[in-house]
Amino acid sequence: MSRVxxxxxxxxxxPSGAPSRGGEPGALRxxxxxxxxxxxxxxxxxxxxxxxxxxxxxxYRDLQLADAAYYFAVLAGLSVxxxxxxxxxxxxxxxxxxGAYTAALLIGNEHWPLVPAxxxxxxxxxxVGVAVGAAASRLRxxxxxxxxxxxxxxxxxxxxxxxxxxxxxxxxxxxPPAIPSALGSSFPLERWEAWIACAGAVxxxxxxxxxxxxGVGRSWRAVRDDEIAATVSGLRVPRVQALAFTLSxxxxxxxGGLLAVVLQLANPGAFPLVLSFxxxxxxxxxxLGSLLGAAWGAAILVLLPNWTHDLAQSFSLPDKVGANxxxxxxxxxxxxxxxxxxSGIQGGVRAGAGFIYGAVRARRAAGREIG
Amino acid sequence: MLEVxxxxxxxxxxxxxxxxxLRVGEGEVTAVLGANGAGKTSLLRTISGLERASSGRVVxxxxxxxxxxxxxxxxxxxxxxxxxxxxxxELTVEENLxxxxxxxxxxxxxxxxxxxxxxxxxxxxxxxxxTLSGGERQMLSLGRALMGRPRALxxxxxxxxxxxxxxAQIMALVRQLCDERGLAVLLVEQNARSALSIADTGIVxxxxxxxxxxxxxxxxxxxxxxxxxxxx
Amino acid sequence: xxxxxxxxxxxxxxxxxxAVVALAxxxxxxxxxxxxxxxxxxxxxxxxxxxxxxxxxxxxxLGLLVAxxxxxxxxxxxxxxxIRRVESAPPLNAVIVTLGxxxxxxxxxxxxxxxxxxxxxxxxxxQGFEVGGTRLLFSPNDLFIVLVxxxxxxxxxxxxxxxxxGLQLRAAAFAPExxxxxxxxxxRMFTIGWALAALVGSLAGVLVAPSVxxxxxxxxxxxxxxxxxxVLGGLDxxxxxxxxxxxxxxxLSYVSGYEGSALAPLAxxxxxxxxxxxxxxxxxxxxxxxxx
Numbered sequence: 001m002s003r004v005x006x007x008x009x010x011x012x013x014x015p016s017g018a019p020s021r022g023g024e025p026g027a028l029r030x031x032x033x034x035x036x037x038x039x040x041x042x043x044x045x046x047x048x049x050x051x052x053x054x055x056x057x058x059x060y061r062d063l064q065l066a067d068a069a070y071y072f073a074v075l076a077g078l079s080v081x082x083x084x085x086x087x088x089x090x091x092x093x094x095x096x097x098x099g100a101y102t103a104a105l106l107i108g109n110e111h112w113p114l115v116p117a118x119x120x121x122x123x124x125x126x127x128v129g130v131a132v133g134a135a136a137s138r139l140r141x142x143x144x145x146x147x148x149x150x151x152x153x154x155x156x157x158x159x160x161x162x163x164x165x166x167x168x169x170x171x172x173x174x175x176p177p178a179i180p181s182a183l184g185s186s187f188p189l190e191r192w193e194a195w196i197a198c199a200g201a202v203x204x205x206x207x208x209x210x211x212x213x214x215g216v217g218r219s220w221r222a223v224r225d226d227e228i229a230a231t232v233s234g235l236r237v238p239r240v241q242a243l244a245f246t247l248s249x250x251x252x253x254x255x256g257g258l259l260a261v262v263l264q265l266a267n268p269g270a271f272p273l274v275l276s277f278x279x280x281x282x283x284x285x286x287x288l289g290s291l292l293g294a295a296w297g298a299a300i301l302v303l304l305p306n307w308t309h310d311l312a313q314s315f316s317l318p319d320k321v322g323a324n325x326x327x328x329x330x331x332x333x334x335x336x337x338x339x340x341x342x343s344g345i346q347g348g349v350r351a352g353a354g355f356i357y358g359a360v361r362a363r364r365a366a367g368r369e370i371g
Numbered sequence: 372m373l374e375v376x377x378x379x380x381x382x383x384x385x386x387x388x389x390x391x392x393l394r395v396g397e398g399e400v401t402a403v404l405g406a407n408g409a410g411k412t413s414l415l416r417t418i419s420g421l422e423r424a425s426s427g428r429v430v431x432x433x434x435x436x437x438x439x440x441x442x443x444x445x446x447x448x449x450x451x452x453x454x455x456x457x458x459x460x461e462l463t464v465e466e467n468l469x470x471x472x473x474x475x476x477x478x479x480x481x482x483x484x485x486x487x488x489x490x491x492x493x494x495x496x497x498x499x500x501x502t503l504s505g506g507e508r509q510m511l512s513l514g515r516a517l518m519g520r521p522r523a524l525x526x527x528x529x530x531x532x533x534x535x536x537x538x539a540q541i542m543a544l545v546r547q548l549c550d551e552r553g554l555a556v557l558l559v560e561q562n563a564r565s566a567l568s569i570a571d572t573g574i575v576x577x578x579x580x581x582x583x584x585x586x587x588x589x590x591x592x593x594x595x596x597x598x599x600x601x602x603x
Numbered sequence: 604x605x606x607x608x609x610x611x612x613x614x615x616x617x618x619x620x621x622a623v624v625a626l627a628x629x630x631x632x633x634x635x636x637x638x639x640x641x642x643x644x645x646x647x648x649x650x651x652x653x654x655x656x657x658x659x660x661x662x663x664x665l666g667l668l669v670a671x672x673x674x675x676x677x678x679x680x681x682x683x684x685x686i687r688r689v690e691s692a693p694p695l696n697a698v699i700v701t702l703g704x705x706x707x708x709x710x711x712x713x714x715x716x717x718x719x720x721x722x723x724x725x726x727x728x729x730q731g732f733e734v735g736g737t738r739l740l741f742s743p744n745d746l747f748i749v750l751v752x753x754x755x756x757x758x759x760x761x762x763x764x765x766x767x768x769g770l771q772l773r774a775a776a777f778a779p780e781x782x783x784x785x786x787x788x789x790x791r792m793f794t795i796g797w798a799l800a801a802l803v804g805s806l807a808g809v810l811v812a813p814s815v816x817x818x819x820x821x822x823x824x825x826x827x828x829x830x831x832x833x834v835l836g837g838l839d840x841x842x843x844x845x846x847x848x849x850x851x852x853x854x855l856s857y858v859s860g861y862e863g864s865a866l867a868p869l870a871x872x873x874x875x876x877x878x879x880x881x882x883x884x885x886x887x888x889x890x891x892x893x894x895x
Contacts, residue, residue, distance in 0.1 A: 088699075
């Protein structure tokens with residue numbers, strides 16, 4: 001029987017003082033033990049790689065990169081929430097909306113600069129996240145799902161009810177972010193937006209990587225795997241759970257803020273109920289509890305609609321089929337993943353890598369015996 | 372009536388039942404004894420089909436029921452009163468009893484017979500079963516099992532949580548039913564003394580294996596065995 | 604004053620719908636310990652089938668029959684093929700599977716019939732009753748809905764309390780392993796439970812379709828409200844589902860009427876949170892408090 005809670009994290013937590021494996025060089029051991037060193041290197045490396053990628057892509061693809069980046073921000077938090085701390089949320093679409101509207105209001109109405117506005121997005125969404133997380137920490141399984149679902153459906157109502165402040169159905173439009181003159185006058189807007197969004201995504205990845213490899217991450221896993229044992233070992237379960245939820249809300253807030261900047265708009269139409277389903281599908285399919293899984297999920301969210309559109313065109317499928325195809329695929333994959341392949345794409349990647357690694361080691365061992 | 376041949380049950384890597392063989396004839400009571408974790412409950416659960424046997428056979432009245440589904444094993448005439456009695460608290464006493472005979476579709480034992488056997492139940496027939504005391508629950512689960520007119524009866528620790536006086540009553544009742552109706556009774560007990568008092572054969576399990584199988588008197592006399600496995 | 608009466612009557616008739624869908628949720632919860640998040644999508648699908656039948660010129664009652672029959676089949680098939688596999692898995696798996704089913708069914712409906720909501724006829728007149736010169740916001744159709752819902756609730760109560768099938772269903776729900784030892788075919792009971800719940804849901808879908816129109820996403824809020832109603836009443840209590848549904852219907856009606864309809868979902872959220880904080884087991888929870 002497939003278990004969502006099966007242990008499948010990308011990087012195993014390495015407690016300090018881990019025993020060395022036979023013949024492992026000291027440098028490698030130091031590397032394994034120092035999460036911060038690893039994560040900083042990854043941060044710089046990824047940032048450079050993304051920057052390079054954005055240079056190679058055209059403006060349309062750069063925009064897609066930006067989309068993928070802000071999706072990653074929210075998906076990473078959600079993936080950690082579901083996969084590592086075992087809590088489900090169907091309300092992260094609404095949390096993104098909070099971040100987006102905060103950023104849009106501050107940039108559009110109050111003319112705040114970019115970075116403070118994004119920080120404010122994170123802050124405001126975190127506050128909301130604390131409230132929701134406190135309630136959520138006492139709920140489990142279907143109750144939590146239902147409550148966050150109700151939250152997702154209820155929140156957009158505020159935008160319509162108080163349309164004076166929130167712009168009603170039209171929402172709030174903002175000017176595109178100003179490109180620094182240092183980059184030159186021909187620097188494409190889309191690339192700049194991609195840089196902004198990727199910066200946010202890399203930051204989220206950095207923060208979550210460090211957290212999941214720390215005591216905090218271990219406490220999440222402990223609570224997920226056996227709440228009673230965790231309580232008996234001294235963990236305050238509601239607090240641990242609320243922390244995970246609040247963190248994931250912060251990520252969603254950043255994602256939403258970035259979305260507002262990239263789209264230059266925040267309106268209710270961008271945050272329908274299905275968004276929360278898309279987010280859930282993306283983290284499940286990509287691989288729960290894993291940052292790379294969130295990356296896969298972000299890629300799918302951005303690329304799948306294009307693929308299905310092209311597919312529908314080439315098969316001359318009617319509009320209504322083409323329009324609903326991504327949703328149908330998400331639904332199908334959600335079901336199939338739960339029944340047959342709960343560790344998602346990243347799980348498959350790891351299984352494949354493990355298989356190759358095992359085969360290489362076996363061959364090396366056999367070679368040593370013969371030689 | 373009931374034969375078990377080299378039965379093996381695994382829970383993943385743990386072997387709970389390790390090649391157990393036994394036979395229970397009609398009108399016989401076989402006691403299965405042993406410490407906690409010896410595999411007694413697993414043995415019963417495998418016989419009644421709640422757990423899958425890894426290997427070995429279970430034969431009821433000549434038919435192989437090793438891989439038959441629980442619901443069908445019940446229909447072949449095997450009743451299992453599980454650990455903890457399995458009384459459904461949300462249902463009334465009468466509903467619990469009726470439940471036992473439902474599969475017989477009208478040919479179950481009459482309810483009145485059960486009430487004659489267990490007068491305390493008649494008084495509480497419309498009350499939720501959760502309001503019953505331990506001893507009454509034992510009677511209820513026994514009565515429920517008998518509603519289906521079984522040929523073989525598996526009892527898992529009927530004395531659990533009961534006062535000695537009630538336990539003695541239950542044991543005497545089991546013996547009486549066994550003699551009157553020709554039931555084959557497999558009785559799992561930690562309370563070895565009370566079980567041996569009504570048994571025709573005694574079997575001792577340890578770590579899933581049979582370590583002794585003989586007359587109850589000889590089992591009770593064998594001091595080493597008693598101390599090692601039976602706790603007295 | 605008239606507004607209050609109208610809102611109250613409206614609350615009762617919409618509450619009746621939430622009540623009956625909540626009843627379906629409770630049925631499935633009691634039978635298989637799963638919250639069927641796809642319930643709204645399932646009844647949407649069967650209502651679509653009814654709409655197609657009626658649009659083809661057939662009488663209303665044939666459409667209703669088609670909805671009910673397809674509901675039975677859909678519920679049974681889904682349980683047997685899909686849900687059976689997550690019944691003994693951790694709860695999170697079942698949640699995700701039913702959510703996936705919700706998404707899949709809505710997408711499928713969109714692919715087959717398109718996303719534009721279409722109208723659905725009512726069984727009876729939707730013109731409000733006239734009382735002493737004022738026209739109330741309560742029509743013969745609304746009365747029909749309320750009566751049907753109470754009829755269904757009563758029928759199910761009879762089924763569960765008085766019949767042997769009902770006894771088996773309850774036993775399978777309360778203690779599946781013990782029920783198996785009594786010869787109850789528990790798997791079959793689960794399938795029947797789902798089929799019954801889907802049947803009840805289909806009925807609700809046809810009853811509410813005239814007011815919400817038929818479209819892939821039109822029944823989303825019904826699911827949420829039914830869930831809130833079920834939790835309010837207590838997920839283990841069929842009576843609670845009915846009472847919870849009516850109470851929620853009234854609350855939402857008053858909020859919509861006096862404050863604004865956009866706030867209704869938030870009011871539902873407030874009711875849900877209040878219930879889960881104060882009395883998680885719901886109004887009709889049994890003595891032992893369950894951990895949610």
